[in-house]
Amino acid sequence: MAAIIHGAGAGAxxxxxxxxxxxxVARSRTNLPGRSKRCxxxxxxxxxxxxxGSSSSLSLRHSHKLIPNNAVATKADTSATTGHELLLFEALxxxxxxxxxxxxxxxxxxxxxxxxGGSYKVTKGLADKFGDLRVxxxxxxxxxxxxxxxxxxxxxxxxxxxxxxxxxxxxxxNQISNNCGMLHYTSGGQFTIPVVIRGPGGVGRQxxxxxxxxxxxxxxxxxxxxxxxxxxxYNAKGLMKAAIRSxxxxxxxxxxxxxxxKEKIPDEEYICNLEEAEMVRPxxxxxxxxxxxxxxxxxxAAKTLVNKGYDPEVIDIRSLKPFDLYTIxxxxxxxxxxxxxxxxxxxxxxxxxxxxxINENFHDYLDAPVMCLSxxxxxxxxAGTLEEWTVVQPAQIVTAVExxxx
Amino acid sequence: MALSRLSLxxxxxxxxxxxxxxxxxxxxxHVSTDTTPITIETAVxxxxxxxxxxxxxxxxxxxxxxxxxxxxxxxxxxxxxADSLYKSKLIRxxxxxxxxxxxxxxxxxAAITRKDAIITSYRDHxxxxxxxxxxxxxxxxxxxxxxxxxxxKGGSMHFYKKDACxxxxxxxxxxxxxxxxxxxxxxxxxxEEFVTFTLYGDGAANQGQLFEALNIAALWDLxxxxxxxxxxxxxxxxxxxxxxxxxxxxxxDYVPGLKVDGMDALAVKQACKFAKEHALKNGPIVLEMDTYxxxxxxxxxxxxxxxTRDEVSGVRQVRDPxxxxxKLLLSHDIATEKELKDMEKEVRKEVDDAVAQAxxxxxxxxxxxxxxxxxxxxGVESFGADRKELKVTLA
Numbered sequence: 079m080a081a082i083i084h085g086a087g088a089g090a091x092x093x094x095x096x097x098x099x100x101x102x103v104a105r106s107r108t109n110l111p112g113r114s115k116r117c118x119x120x121x122x123x124x125x126x127x128x129x130x131g132s133s134s135s136l137s138l139r140h141s142h143k144l145i146p147n148n149a150v151a152t153k154a155d156t157s158a159t160t161g162h163e164l165l166l167f168e169a170l171x172x173x174x175x176x177x178x179x180x181x182x183x184x185x186x187x188x189x190x191x192x193x194x195g196g197s198y199k200v201t202k203g204l205a206d207k208f209g210d211l212r213v214x215x216x217x218x219x220x221x222x223x224x225x226x227x228x229x230x231x232x233x234x235x236x237x238x239x240x241x242x243x244x245x246x247x248x249x250x251x252n253q254i255s256n257n258c259g260m261l262h263y264t265s266g267g268q269f270t271i272p273v274v275i276r277g278p279g280g281v282g283r284q285x286x287x288x289x290x291x292x293x294x295x296x297x298x299x300x301x302x303x304x305x306x307x308x309x310x311x312y313n314a315k316g317l318m319k320a321a322i323r324s325x326x327x328x329x330x331x332x333x334x335x336x337x338x339x340k341e342k343i344p345d346e347e348y349i350c351n352l353e354e355a356e357m358v359r360p361x362x363x364x365x366x367x368x369x370x371x372x373x374x375x376x377x378x379a380a381k382t383l384v385n386k387g388y389d390p391e392v393i394d395i396r397s398l399k400p401f402d403l404y405t406i407x408x409x410x411x412x413x414x415x416x417x418x419x420x421x422x423x424x425x426x427x428x429x430x431x432x433x434x435x436i437n438e439n440f441h442d443y444l445d446a447p448v449m450c451l452s453x454x455x456x457x458x459x460x461a462g463t464l465e466e467w468t469v470v471q472p473a474q475i476v477t478a479v480e481x482x483x484x
Numbered sequence: 485m486a487l488s489r490l491s492l493x494x495x496x497x498x499x500x501x502x503x504x505x506x507x508x509x510x511x512x513x514h515v516s517t518d519t520t521p522i523t524i525e526t527a528v529x530x531x532x533x534x535x536x537x538x539x540x541x542x543x544x545x546x547x548x549x550x551x552x553x554x555x556x557x558x559x560x561x562x563x564x565x566a567d568s569l570y571k572s573k574l575i576r577x578x579x580x581x582x583x584x585x586x587x588x589x590x591x592x593x594a595a596i597t598r599k600d601a602i603i604t605s606y607r608d609h610x611x612x613x614x615x616x617x618x619x620x621x622x623x624x625x626x627x628x629x630x631x632x633x634x635x636x637k638g639g640s641m642h643f644y645k646k647d648a649c650x651x652x653x654x655x656x657x658x659x660x661x662x663x664x665x666x667x668x669x670x671x672x673x674x675x676e677e678f679v680t681f682t683l684y685g686d687g688a689a690n691q692g693q694l695f696e697a698l699n700i701a702a703l704w705d706l707x708x709x710x711x712x713x714x715x716x717x718x719x720x721x722x723x724x725x726x727x728x729x730x731x732x733x734x735x736x737d738y739v740p741g742l743k744v745d746g747m748d749a750l751a752v753k754q755a756c757k758f759a760k761e762h763a764l765k766n767g768p769i770v771l772e773m774d775t776y777x778x779x780x781x782x783x784x785x786x787x788x789x790x791x792t793r794d795e796v797s798g799v800r801q802v803r804d805p806x807x808x809x810x811k812l813l814l815s816h817d818i819a820t821e822k823e824l825k826d827m828e829k830e831v832r833k834e835v836d837d838a839v840a841q842a843x844x845x846x847x848x849x850x851x852x853x854x855x856x857x858x859x860x861x862x863g864v865e866s867f868g869a870d871r872k873e874l875k876v877t878l879a
Contacts, residue, residue: 211673222662222696229666232651256656265644266635267856302857325859
């Protein structure tokens with residue numbers, strides 16, 4: 079049901095321009111005024127496949143062609159010959175499968191994860207390979223099976239609990255908050271809860287209010303858990319593996335519309351740091367902090383902004399709890415302006431906490447107030463046009479940057 | 485009006501205790517080390533649902549009965565001491581006392597090993613002790629000291645003992661039931677022949693998560709034993725006012741159940757032994773332990789607004805678990821009055837010493853506020869959204 083996305087640097091919501099690798103311009107930067115030489119260019123892929131974050135070029139100010147910019151500075155160089163291409167849900171599956179191969183304590187539980195293969199195909203084929211006990215089809219009882227996973231984790235198992243939609247995990251809120259988050263602390267360190275709670279959330283395509291929830295805002299104050307949001311096949315696999323290996327409970331937020339993103343990822347094993355943000359596009363003028371699907375809206379806005387002469391620095395914060403204040407802070411120190419683009423609702427969302435954290439820690443470096451673009455405080459309506467207006471669109475991002483950079 | 489209805493119903497709490505003929509003194513057995521099997525009949529028969537009830541004849545030994553006495557006396561004294569500590573404001577917050585229900589904790593322990601798991605709710609002090617917890621650790625935790633079993637950070641409702649497979653200690657009513665199923669799932673996953681006892685109360689028996697968990701456990705044949713500690717009152721609400729069907733052992737529907745006299749340690753032992761065998765072969769079973777608590781729901785509840793004092797003292801006279809075992813010991817000539825009184829004195833001293841030791845032990849350091857939040861993993865320690873403890877230093 080998610081849109082198949084082609085073309086780099088584009089938002090997921092609307093039709094995207096196709097990306098021709100031949101238009102990749104090589105990396106000379108000496109003719110760009112005001113830029114340092116620090117930016118890294120990842121190698122481009124020649125086979126014309128669309129890739130988010132694995133190939134890009136830097137914008138040339140004087141070029142009239144629209145060239146997308148999405149250098150992933152922190153990612154390992156993926157050359158054209160090695161690596162394999164897959165969709166985001168396949169990347170999640172690959173990460174899960176590798177971890178299940180590696181450690182017999184890892185098991186999966188959730189609704190329709192086994193024989194059905196998962197409602198978003200993340201667990202496809204795993205039940206055949208690992209058996210019914212390791213890929214457990216549960217009845218529809220989120221409270222009980224989340225609690226069950228946590229109880230199993232107390233003994234040393236490493237369950238990956240899937241919520242078919244993140245919103246359903248509201249039924250398990252007590253288990254996640256009191257037992258998952260707090261048991262390590264209240265037992266004086268005796269028990270660790272190495273669970274991974276994952277599932278798709280976010281505003282999809284006219285799914286209705288109850289199936290378009292953004293639970294990161296509700297879960298963010300639970301002490302003792304970590305929250306990460308994946309946005310590309312590369313970081314999806316890396317974060318999945320890191321989350322499974324972590325001794326702490328991790329909630330991995332996926333997005334319904336990002337499951338069919340295609341990217342080439344390395345063949346060799348890698349994991350992503352759970353607490354690190356990802357530098358999507360280095361820049362000088364303004365820091366744009368975002369995560370999950372909004373990353374693509376931001377990158378689409380970035381195209382327009384670059385054309386207008388702005389140089390935004392885009393950071394995918396990835397780690398929603400705790401925030402990677404080191405990366406964020408260094409960016410603020412450089413650009414002095416911050417725009418947060420998130421899909422959470424305005425009230426009490428991740429953006430609200432991040433705004434507070436930035437204001438508190440980096441106030442001296444700010445030239446303008448932190449601006450936060452979030453979804454509207456409404457239940458997500460069904461009508462397509464209304465739904466579009468609840469979430470932040472690239473045009474609003476462009477306007478906000480122009481406002482901040484005055 | 486409600487209370488008068490209560491007095492009509494209260495006589496069902498009063499059951500006769502076992503009476504057996506005394507042995508002649510020439511055949512008196514030596515106390516405490518004798519493991520020759522004795523068979524005792526339970527006073528009350530078991531009621532069963534979808535299974536055959538176990539026999540009323542319980543195999544035990546004089547050393548075991550004596551250990552019941554000592555352990556229950558210790559638990560009783562601990563709870564009384566906790567009561568007075570709470571009243572002198574050394575224990576704060578919530579304190580849910582187990583006195584009256586001790587037979588459950590000791591009877592269960594007698595039937596199982598330390599590798600079988602137990603998980604219970606907030607009325608966990610005596611269960612902790614039964615699992616081998618130390619008195620001084622319990623008191624330290626109650627008083628919020630570093631020495632406590634959860635480093636002082638859990639409190640009365642969060643006692644845990646991992647090495648004895650005691651998984652706590654949970655404050656939210658009923659939330660431990662799915663956890664217990666998870667423990668049973670892990671036992672099945674690892675193919676070890678151990679079971680999980682998941683304890684909950686008559687109040688929690690109306691939680692949806694119980695039925696969700698029962699379904700899961702029965703569906704996958706998990707070795708889970710769900711034990712309803714029916715002390716007849718969910719805080720201030722009697723069972724007849726909260727449950728349409730107060731036959732908790734039958735509420736498993738497709739899951740077999742057994743109703744047990746929870747004030748009889750031997751009956752509890754028999755039931756738990758039966759349940760363990762059943763769970764390993766046939767999957768989950770529900771045990772309803774008919775028991776009673778003398779204190780109110782917690783220390784802030786006097787326990788007399790919803791039941792009469794006569795009822796409480798009536799149960800104490802007729803069904804008290806420690807008195808029962810005392811009568812058993814005396815009638816079987818396993819110990820004399822004086823020996824039992826001495827044992828009680830020893831236990832009292834043990835508890836007083838533990839209290840004194842706990843009073844002396846230090847409170848946690850301020851830095852302990854942030855320890856055990858996360859397992860230090862992947863090299864990073866963090867304390868919240870903005871890492872307040874460590875201000876970020878930029879390059």
